[in-house]
Amino acid sequence: MKYLYLVWSNLMRKKLRTLLTLLSILVAFLLFGYLGAIRQGFSQGIDVAGLDRLIVRHKVSIIQLLPQAYEARIEQIDGVEDAVYQTWFGGIYQKPTNFFAQMPVEPDQYLDMYPEFLLPAEQRAAWLKTRSGAIAGRSTAERFGWKIGDRIPINATVWTRKGGELTWEFDLVGIYDGAEKGTDTTQFLFRYDFFDESRQFGQGMVGWYTVRVADPDRAAEIAAAIDAEFANSPYETKAEPEGAFLQGFANQVGDIGFIMMSIIAAVFFTILLVAGNTMAYAVRERTNELAVLKAVGFTDGGVLALVLGESLVLTALGGGIGLGLAWLLVSAGDPTGGSLPVFYIPARDLAAGGVLILLMALIAGILPALQARRLRIADALRR
Amino acid sequence: MLNAISQIFSVTWFNLRTLPQRIGSSATAIFGIAGVVAVMVGVLSIAEGILRTMQSSAAPDNAVVLRSGSNSEMMSILLGDDSRIIAEAPGVARNASGALASPELFVVINLTKRGTGTDANVPLRGVTRAALDVHDDFRIVAGRMFQWGLNEVVVGVGAQTEFNGLDIGSTIPVAQEDWPVVGMFETGGGLAETEIWVDASVLQPAYRRGNSYQSVYAKLESPEAFAEFKDALTSDPRLNVKPMREADYYAEQSAMLYNLVTGLGTLIAVIMGLGAVFGALNTMYTAVSARAREIATLRALGFHSGPVVISVLAESLLLALTGGVFGAALAWWAFDGFRAATLNFTSFSQVAFAFDVSPTLLLRGVTFALVIGFIGGLFPAVRAARQPVSEALREQ
Numbered sequence: 159m160k161y162l163y164l165v166w167s168n169l170m171r172k173k174l175r176t177l178l179t180l181l182s183i184l185v186a187f188l189l190f191g192y193l194g195a196i197r198q199g200f201s202q203g204i205d206v207a208g209l210d211r212l213i214v215r216h217k218v219s220i221i222q223l224l225p226q227a228y229e230a231r232i233e234q235i236d237g238v239e240d241a242v243y244q245t246w247f248g249g250i251y252q253k254p255t256n257f258f259a260q261m262p263v264e265p266d267q268y269l270d271m272y273p274e275f276l277l278p279a280e281q282r283a284a285w286l287k288t289r290s291g292a293i294a295g296r297s298t299a300e301r302f303g304w305k306i307g308d309r310i311p312i313n314a315t316v317w318t319r320k321g322g323e324l325t326w327e328f329d330l331v332g333i334y335d336g337a338e339k340g341t342d343t344t345q346f347l348f349r350y351d352f353f354d355e356s357r358q359f360g361q362g363m364v365g366w367y368t369v370r371v372a373d374p375d376r377a378a379e380i381a382a383a384i385d386a387e388f389a390n391s392p393y394e395t396k397a398e399p400e401g402a403f404l405q406g407f408a409n410q411v412g413d414i415g416f417i418m419m420s421i422i423a424a425v426f427f428t429i430l431l432v433a434g435n436t437m438a439y440a441v442r443e444r445t446n447e448l449a450v451l452k453a454v455g456f457t458d459g460g461v462l463a464l465v466l467g468e469s470l471v472l473t474a475l476g477g478g479i480g481l482g483l484a485w486l487l488v489s490a491g492d493p494t495g496g497s498l499p500v501f502y503i504p505a506r507d508l509a510a511g512g513v514l515i516l517l518m519a520l521i522a523g524i525l526p527a528l529q530a531r532r533l534r535i536a537d538a539l540r541r
Numbered sequence: 542m543l544n545a546i547s548q549i550f551s552v553t554w555f556n557l558r559t560l561p562q563r564i565g566s567s568a569t570a571i572f573g574i575a576g577v578v579a580v581m582v583g584v585l586s587i588a589e590g591i592l593r594t595m596q597s598s599a600a601p602d603n604a605v606v607l608r609s610g611s612n613s614e615m616m617s618i619l620l621g622d623d624s625r626i627i628a629e630a631p632g633v634a635r636n637a638s639g640a641l642a643s644p645e646l647f648v649v650i651n652l653t654k655r656g657t658g659t660d661a662n663v664p665l666r667g668v669t670r671a672a673l674d675v676h677d678d679f680r681i682v683a684g685r686m687f688q689w690g691l692n693e694v695v696v697g698v699g700a701q702t703e704f705n706g707l708d709i710g711s712t713i714p715v716a717q718e719d720w721p722v723v724g725m726f727e728t729g730g731g732l733a734e735t736e737i738w739v740d741a742s743v744l745q746p747a748y749r750r751g752n753s754y755q756s757v758y759a760k761l762e763s764p765e766a767f768a769e770f771k772d773a774l775t776s777d778p779r780l781n782v783k784p785m786r787e788a789d790y791y792a793e794q795s796a797m798l799y800n801l802v803t804g805l806g807t808l809i810a811v812i813m814g815l816g817a818v819f820g821a822l823n824t825m826y827t828a829v830s831a832r833a834r835e836i837a838t839l840r841a842l843g844f845h846s847g848p849v850v851i852s853v854l855a856e857s858l859l860l861a862l863t864g865g866v867f868g869a870a871l872a873w874w875a876f877d878g879f880r881a882a883t884l885n886f887t888s889f890s891q892v893a894f895a896f897d898v899s900p901t902l903l904l905r906g907v908t909f910a911l912v913i914g915f916i917g918g919l920f921p922a923v924r925a926a927r928q929p930v931s932e933a934l935r936e937q
Contacts, residue, residue, distance in 0.1 A: 178823045185816035189809065196805070218715060219651045219662060221615070221889065222748065254612050255797065257886070315616035322781065324610045390717065396651075409659035410884040410891065421580055425813060428576030432820035435569040439827065493804055 165467045172440070176472065179436045183476030183518070184483070186429040187511060190422055191484025194507035197418045198340075199498035201408050205340045207401035209374040211271070212381050214241075214367040215403075217394040223363035224393050226354075232369055235387060237380045239372050242267045245353070245365035249312040249326065251302070257497045258298045260312060260346040261365075262353035265293075271368055274337040281306070281332030289352045292328035295343030299333045306330055310346075318358045326356070342499040368400070426518070434522035437469055441526035448530050449538030462531040469523025470516075477515035481508065548844055553852040555839075556832075560856065563828055570824035570857075571864040574913055577810065577817045578868030578906040582898060583876045584806030585905075588799050590897040591883075595795040598731030599787040601764045602634075603675065606757040606774065609783040613794060613888040614647035614756045619782070621752035626779055627759065632770030634760045636674060641760035643672040646744050646753075649890045650715065650737070652704045654882065661882070663704055664736045664890040665694075665715075667744030667754075675760045676728060684709040684724030692743050695724040697734035699893030703882040713737070716747040732791065735882065735893040758787075794887050814913055821917025825857050829925040836925050837933030846926035853922035854915065861914020865907040872906065873898045 169176045198205075214232065216222035223245075232241040247260040265285050269275060277285075277293060285291045294304060304310065308330045318324055328348050336343045354361055371380050381397035388395045398406075441448075448461055456464075485503060492501035560567060606627050611617035619627075624644035627633075634641045646667030654661045670689065673679055687693035692715075696707045706712075712719035720739065728734055745751065761767055764786075771784045785793075829836070836849055877898035885892045 174826060175823055178819045178826075182816045182819040182823075185812055185819070189812050189816075192812075193809075217651075219649045221649055221662075248616060250612070254887075257797075313610055315611050315613075316618070318610075394717070406660040409654070409657060410661055412881060412883045413657065421584070421809060424576055424580050425816070428573050428813075429816055429820075432569050432573045432816075432823070435565060436823055436827075439566060493801075493808060 161464060161467060164464060165471055168440075168444070168464075168468055169472060175436065175440065179433050180472055180476040180479075182429055182432050183473055184480040186425050187477040187480025187515070188484045188487070189425050190511055190514070191481045191503050191507065192487060193418045193422055194511075195484070195488040195501055195503045196493075196498075197415055198504050198507075199492055199501045200411060201404070201415075201500075204401055204404045204408065205504065207399075207404055208272075208370070209399070209401070210371050210377070211400040212369040212371060212377060212384070212397050213400050213403040214369055214381075214384055214395050214397040216366075217385075217396045220366060222393075223360065223365060224367065224395065226362050226364050228367065228388070228393070228395075231387060232367060232384060235380065235383050237371050237373065237376050237383070239370045240267070240271060241367050241369045242271045243350070243364035243367050244268075245350075245363075247312075247317060247353075248315050249317070250315060251310070251312050255497075256302070258301075258344045258346055259342075259499075260348070262350040263347050264350050265347075268347065271370060274341045275334045276337055277332050277334040284331040285349070288329055288331050289349060290327065290329050291331040292346060292348035293332035293334055294330060294346045296333055296335050297343045298346060299330075304330055304333075306333065312346075317353070317360070319356050320358050322358065339502055340500050340504075344497075344499045369397070426514070430518060430521060433473075433518070434525075437472070437522050438526045438529075440468075441465055441530060445533065445538050448533055449535050452533065452535050453539070458531045461533070462527045465527035465530045466519070466523045469527070470519040473515050473519035473522065477511065477518070481511050545845070545847065548848040549851050552839060552844060552848045553855045556852040556856055557859065559832065559835075563831065566824045566827050567860055570821045570860045570917070571867065573817045573820040574861050574864030574910045575868035575871065577813045577913065578865050578910050579872045579875075580813060581806065581810035581909060582869055582872035582902055582906040583896075584809060585803065585902055586872065586876050586896040586898045587881075587894075588802040588806060589899055589902055590894040591795055591802065591892065592799050593897050594730065594732055594892060594894040595791040595799075596788070597729060598733065599791050600677070600760075601786075601788065602761045602766075603787040604759045604761055604767055604770060604784055605787055605790045606759065606782050606784045607755070609781050611783070614645075615649075615888050615890065617647075617755045619644065619754045619757060621754070623780055623782065624754050624757050626777065627757045627774060627782070630759075630770055630773045630777075632761050632766035632773070634762045638670070638674075641671055641674045643669055643675040643758045644741065644754040645669075645672065645756050645758060646741050646748070646750060647755045647888075648744070648748050650713065652706060652713070655703060655705055658705070661704055662884065662890045663700060664888070665744065666733070666736045666738050667741030668738055669741050672738075672758070675758045676733065677760070678729040678731070679726055679733070680728075681724045681726050684722075687723055687738070687740060689740050690742065691740070692718060692720045692747075693723045694720050694737050694739045695726050696722055696737050697893075698725055698727050699734035699880075699882070700737060701725055702880060703735070703891070703893045707737070718747075732794075732892060735891055794885065797887055798883070798885055798892075810909065814909065817913050818916050821857060821861065821913055822920060824860070825853065825918050825921035826924070828856065829853060829921045833925075833928060833933045837928065837930045840930045841934065850922040850926045853925050854918045857918025857922075858911060858914045861910045861917070862907065864914075865910025868910065869903045869906040873903065 229241050244261045244263055249260050310328045310330055312326050313324050371377055377399050384397040385395050488503055492498045607617040628640040628642035648665050649662035650665045652661055652663045687695050701707045709722050712721050774782055774784050876896040879896040882891045882893040
């Protein structure tokens with residue numbers, strides 16, 4: 159306890175300097191937390207990808223369609239439990255920057271395939287009863303202030319209606335929540351039967367399939383079996399685990415993880431220099447006092463601990479507040495205004511932040527602390 | 542007046558001469574600011590590079606026609622008849638072989654990125670003979686042009702460097718066939734250099750597009766002819782299309798990506814800048830408190846507080862300038878011309894670009910450094926000037 163008091167009064171000795179050092183550490187950890195959330199946003203929810211799910215798409219590119227009839231053939235393959243199809247609608251709600259995924263699906267099958275989409279039973283029943291019904295994820299519904307019962311007009315970019323009409327109107331019958339933090343709650347889902355009978359062209363064709371396998375350990379083998387089933391047909395497929403598919407998509411953007419890590423490294427290197435130098439200066443300034451402490455009986459180890467403790471308290475305070483602020487900022491929404499499917503600081507980044515706090519305290523404090531430990535009373539007092 | 546100026550000079554000079562004594566804390570401030578500027582310039586050079594690629598794709602007298610409601614070629618569909626009507630519109634330039642209107646198909650093919658080996662949606666464009674007159678900066682730089690009617694392709698230089706399997710002599714798998722790569726082309730640095738080109742009549746059956754296209758590129762008689770061209774198309778009852786100038790079209794294509802990168806880069810720079818301000822403040826407060834007695838002596842000798850404030854600010858700005866120039870130079874050395882490819886969400890396809898550390902960007906980086914230096918020096922300078930002389934002289 160007496161150590162803590164000593165550490166505290168040392169820090170309070172030059173309040174302004176302590177405050178400024180604290181603030182620069184705070185900034186480093188604020189950026190660390192925020193960039194962690196951005197990286198998470200670009201990862202498209204890979205963390206929560208189902209291990210037992212495969213994605214099956216056209217071999218040449220995902221923009222090419224597959225026959226809806228493949229569903230039955232996929233489901234007959236050994237080890238496959240269920241297959242559902244989705245199609246990229248790509249429409250515009252009000253203006254092009256209001257981006258979110260819209261897909262026609264078969265309601266019951268889709269919700270069974272994605273149990274992490276939580277839809278109240280009565281809303282699910284209402285969706286099954288309403289041909290023009292649609293459901294939206296919580297974050298998209300909140301972004302545009304939608305309520306159940308609203309009519310949502312969406313302009314087609316590809317899928318015109320029969321007669322060339324661009325505008326599709328959907329009745330919002332439900333709002334789903336995510337079972338986990340990383341669940342994508344930005345999707346807008348409507349009924350495939352309504353879509354298929356209303357679209358101008360492309361009847362019977364779908365975008366890609368999601369397949370659930372009985373045993374995740376056999377996923378690779380089953381994916382190969384699916385591709386073999388359709389080999390040399392007019393529509394060849396490429397099947398891969400959901401996680402690999404999402405990772406592949408995120409990689410299309412570029413190595414976001416690497417870019418973020420480089421920025422964070424540059425930030426920490428910079429801040430470490432600034433904070434470390436200030437701390438070293440603060441210790442040098444007090445050489446006399448440290449010598450007095452040693453003279454009245456503090457051991458070498460005690461003085462070392464004192465200086466390190468000071469560095470730790472300062473870093474922990476700055477880092478803790480920084481991460482807290484990042485958390486608040488992230489809760490307030492993502493920088494694109496809601497286009498990222500997920501946006502939160504993952505637990506592993508918070509843990510890494512904790513480790514970084516300790517590491518930074520150690521690196522910044524170790525040199526002055528060693529100096530303090532080596533200090534010889536007679537020399538220091540004579541200065 | 543003259544006296545004031547000579548005071549400023551002598552105090553500032555005196556001040557700067559003592560800088561080497563405070564080398565540690567001064568170096569800290571310099572490094573801090575250099576780090577901020579390097580990161581800011583580096584991130585923003587990505588946005589600049591993308592913008593530059595998009596802008597150099599546009600010719601002033603070219604127009605793009607898409608189906609109305611579509612915001613990219615990827616989404617658009619035009620029937621064969623539509624493309625004929627568009628080619629006959631007034632304002633379209635003509636030569637011996639006919640109207641300079643090029644109906645094109647735009648799809649993507651799944652290849653892998655060099656380096657990472659991960660999937661990439663590489664744009665694949667089906668063109669007709671008119672394309673070579675409309676995109677008049679197109680030229681083959683290696684190999685030869687594909688033969689019309691054969692399933693041969695030519696690849697852009699950007700695509701060839703970014704993606705696997707696009708060297709001359711290799712093949713790409715399309716529709717159960719392997720299409721040979723026979724040549725490589727440039728288009729003056731534009732977007733098309735990320736693309737693969739093939740005869741549209743070969744691509745149509747391969748992607749089951751019947752006799753449909755996705756866009757028509759037209760060379761106009763002059764940039765001014767656009768208004769006439771646009772009016773004719775939008776008022777034609779047989780068509781439901783959206784004509785745009787190429788420049789507007791490419792600006793729209795890059796807007797989302799550009800804004801995202803710029804927004805993110807600015808946000809990071811501002812937050813990091815705050816950190817650097819705190820660092821600079823610390824350095825300057827330390828400098829001022831180390832020189833408290835000197836400053837008090839000067840004041841006792843009759844120097845005004847104005848020159849003292851300016852001298853502290855000058856020191857801070859000098860440190861910031863050094864850091865800013867160093868950081869900008871570092872960013873230029875490390876990032877300028879660095880080639881990368883990313884997914885453009887709007888067209889759902891890859892864009893290859895080079896990081897562009899432009900002079901404007903360097904200037905912005907150095908200006909930002911000076912702002913940091915100014916804020917970091919202002920408060921300590923005011924404190925130095927306000928300190929009562931008697932108290933400061935008594936300090937040990």
